[in-house]
Amino acid sequence: KAGVTQTPRYLIKTRGQQVTLSCSPISGHRSVSWYQQTPGQGLQFLFEYFSETQRNKGNFPGRFSGRQFSNSRSEMNVSTLELGDSALYLCASSLRVTSGTPYEQYFGPGTRLTVT
């Protein structure tokens, strides 16, 4: 079974631009979560989607948004990029269906975003 895939793997953008990252979960997984990893803040949760609905959200500004499609693929968008948005963005998928029932999360290879 193929793992979580993310595209693109590397991206260089300029301050003020916007960017869209894509994530395809493991086949059969309907829950998709996004995380940001920076040297200063470590790994932080951005949001989780299930059945095209955002189910959980971390403490990030509204410039960070996401969506999920009917095939469970997910995209995240960052508008008006800032230098501090330079990070590794990781997507994870799981079999989790209902709140309160945890499932193992599996991560993709990440998208490394550099903002100049």
Add this chain to the structure above:
Amino acid sequence: GIQVEQSPPDLILQEGANSTLRCNFSDSVNNLQWFHQNPWGQLINLFYIPSGTKQNGRLSATTVATERYSLLYISSSQTTDSGVYFCAVSNFGNEKLTFGTGTRLTIIP
């Protein structure tokens, strides 16, 4: 929110040595995972272990949920074990994973 502390922050060992990595968490959890982050950034699943003990080859893990800690054991270390090891937890009502700051393991040939 829940706090996760990992120790030690850095560990340098000779190939063949054994090591123990610790993860302490501040509240009850219903999910605990150990990951190894490779040099390219990918998080590799090692264990899903909210409680109890599991073993996979040279690696094993134990979580004592009542005392709010988990241990990852690596025996007969190899250079390919180098990298950063993360513990991540989630608790009831808030299923997002909260990560520790990691342990950077360096295995010297």
